Amino acid sequence: MAAGVNYIKQLNATYEKFTEDNRLNPTHISLYMALFQLWNAAHFMRSFHVIRGEVMLLSKIGSKTTYHRCIKELDYWGYLQYNPSHNPFKGSMICMTIFGTTDRQVMYPRRTNIGTSNEPAVVSINKPIQTLENYKNMGKHNFIENSKFKKLRTNKTKQPVGQFLDHLKISTDKNYNEPL
Structure with a gap:
């Protein structure tokens, strides 16, 4: 397991990066989220193998060209490391960039003006793992x-x-x- 990866903190830190990065489009985000789910299923191992067809299905990307362009851009922009295998039976190697790290329960302040409470939201890390x-x-x-x-x-x-x-x-x- 990658040292101290917390699902919620990693996801929130990634969304912060998404918000600040004007190069991204919805396809990049969809692809990243599909890879994030597969990373979660791999128990946040430092690196893991993926099969292009499976990732395309999860991310709702219908074009191989779009898939390859987006995954290479995510690699170039520092969201992950992509090492293609060129072997359909082995799958490509992915190493996700860790943006947020901790093993303890995480508290995030609310960022909306809805409601009257400004207390932080408590989020448990004891969430069941969603697998493919x-x-x-x-x-x-x-x-x-x-x-x-x-x-x-x-x-x-x-x-x-x-x-x-x-x-x-x-x-x-x-x-x-x-x-x-």
């Missing part, structure tokens, strides 16, 4: 739940109209020529 496997399982679970909902909705709409008549307590033998 958990992310994929969550997507699969949502897909299954949505499929069940669609199936249920489809079954309801295919029922004959007569089955709903008893539920609605209406009569089918009305004479519409008679006045109300």
Whole structure:
């Protein structure tokens, strides 16, 4: 594990850098965040391997050209070190730059004017690690739940109209020529 990397402090320090750096666009930030999640899954090891397709999927980058341009720029600008392997079975090596370090609980002052309290927010470092496997399982679970909902909705709409008549307590033998 990289010495003393705190998830929250690192993330907040990185966002501060993002705010000050006008060279970045949303694609750079999305790519960095995908790499940050993979770094977290690797328990903040000093360096870790990544597979381009997986990172592109997580960052929602659809173009290999855009991916390579952004990762090289993040490397050049000091957000990470990128060592391409040129071997699809090995994956490229990434070494993330550590911006914030501590092993203890971190307190950050609130930066908004919402509310009346100016007390610092307490953030626990005992957050469960989000892994790619958990992310994929969550997507699969949502897909299954949505499929069940669609199936249920489809079954309801295919029922004959007569089955709903008893539920609605209406009569089918009305004479519409008679006045109300």
